[in-house]
Amino acid sequence: MLKHIDHTDSTETVLPGAFRSVAQENKKEFSHLWREANRAFLPFDEVDTQIRRVCFILPEHFSMLSFTAAVDALVTANLVHTGPLFSFETYAAGDATVRSDLGIEISTDGGLSDLKSCRLDKYDLIVLCGGYRCSMTENHQLSNILRSAAKNDIIFAGIWNGAIPLAYAGLMDNLNCALHPDNHAFMRERFQKVSVTGNILEIESQVVTSAGPASALEMMLQLIGRLKGRAIMRAIREILSCDQVVDPGNTRLLSIEENPVMPQNLLEIIQLMRANIDDPLSMDDLVACLGISRRQIERLFQNYLQTSPGRYYLELRVTYARRLLLQSNASVTDVAIASGFVTSSHFSNCFKDYFGLSPSQLRERFRKNLS
Structure with missing residues (x-):
């Protein structure tokens, strides 16, 4: 029995x-602990259902890990809601096919010439994904596209050293910037109006930058929270951050209620x-x-x-x-x-x-x- x-x-x-x-008289709410564990499956109140459009710009040797972390957050946002919240497109900084840092070639929605012919104001977010071997020289066509896009109400994001193209376009002047430590010296010497910090993530009103793959996910979570609300953000975090290592000596997957x-x-x-x-x-x-x-x-x-x-x-x-x-x-x-x-x-x-x-x-x- x-x-x-x-x-x-x-x-x-x-x-x-x-x-x-x-209608809610018999409705029960989970206590805080279990609410976080089940948030992705609970009704969301007052979510902006407008589909936000995201554009990823990928240079040769871009970081595949950073890119997939960012895209995973967007895809998961669509899964935890009853309808799609985000769509995304990819554009290569050169031709339509671009090679990642893993040597894997991916087909994009086009090159910069295709992006230039698009209505840039259709995007809510433009993400520049850098990588360890990405070129530090200016791509003038990309700089012009970014300056043109900045005339609209668009948020820009740079991952790894993706902040450098933003700096060439003048979009990082007088702003705090997070980027990979290997690129700090170059950024400080070449762009003296940019304030390079030691943080893994910097959030400004129109520009958000992150230093690498791990912070790329957190960057996208923060952006999703800004665009769609923090309840959606927390639901995604519960799914994608379950194996985050806090103590390097403890690699066991913890249940949500375990606390030292x-x-x-x-x-x-x-x-x-x-x-x-x-x-x-x-x-x-x-x-x-x-x-x-x-x-x-x-x-x-x-x-x-x-x-x-x-x-x-x-x-x-x-x-x-x-x-x-x-x-x-x-x-x-x-x-x-x-x-x-x-x-x-x-x-x-x-x-x-x-x-x-x-x-x-x-x-x-x-x-x-x-x-």
């Missing part, structure tokens, strides 16, 4: 008054909950396993996770169900059982309370976005 913690605490189902409506400042008792409770998702433990079971009081357990969760043990356990199971639902072909009934719910109807109601869609509806929307 399945054992359940009581999840009927009324404080867990009431929305703040300013956001409550008749948490006491061992709390970590043990969480591990017990994770090990008993299909057959949830009661509060009495947790007390018996750990030898600490119910009040101590409640205090640990409130102090370190700002939630109750029951709510945490329920949201852990709902999140587990969401992952299983979207990553397998298991039936809704099987997902419900694997997540510790007695009936599929109880599971479906609980799931819809959190996600605003039934399990079948969320699965259908997710697969439609992938196609």
Whole structure:
């Protein structure tokens, strides 16, 4: 027989008054920890649905890693929303085919002559992707295109040493600039109006620059946050930054609730909950396993996770169900059982309370976005 913690605490189902409506009376909001884990699958409020157009300019030997990190952020933005938010085009700084730093040739949408004939004001963002072996000499055709584009309300971004073409066009004057350390000396000597910093990322009102592949992803996240809102940005970050290394000595993939400042008792409770998702433990079971009081357990969760043990356990199971639902072909009934719910109807109601869609509806929307 399945054992359940009581999840009927009324404080867990009431929305703040300013956001409550008749349609939301039964809507549940994830606590902070699980909200971040599920953000990509929750409804977004007040998202600008206008498709923003991005232009990537790729010189010979551009950094493939930097380019794909930036593009990945845009593609993921489209996946986490019900409709596309971004489109992008690529243009080579020379001919239509350009060779990356990996020696891989890619076909672009055209060369600079093709870009010059386009209406530049159709773009919201122009990204210049540099690389370790990219030429430092001025491409006069590119400089003219950038100056022409700057007459419009366009954001410019430079990755690695992509800030150098922007500097040749006069778009970096009196601005802070981040670029690869190998190019600092050249930038300081050649462009004395540019303020080169030691930061990996510099954000100005119209120009954003990053120093390399790792910061290219963060740069795009910040730009997406500016153009589409921080909720979209956080959803993308949750997907793409799960394996970010904070401590070089620890390369293990951490679950979102693991935190080195948490006491061992709390970590043990969480591990017990994770090990008993299909057959949830009661509060009495947790007390018996750990030898600490119910009040101590409640205090640990409130102090370190700002939630109750029951709510945490329920949201852990709902999140587990969401992952299983979207990553397998298991039936809704099987997902419900694997997540510790007695009936599929109880599971479906609980799931819809959190996600605003039934399990079948969320699965259908997710697969439609992938196609």
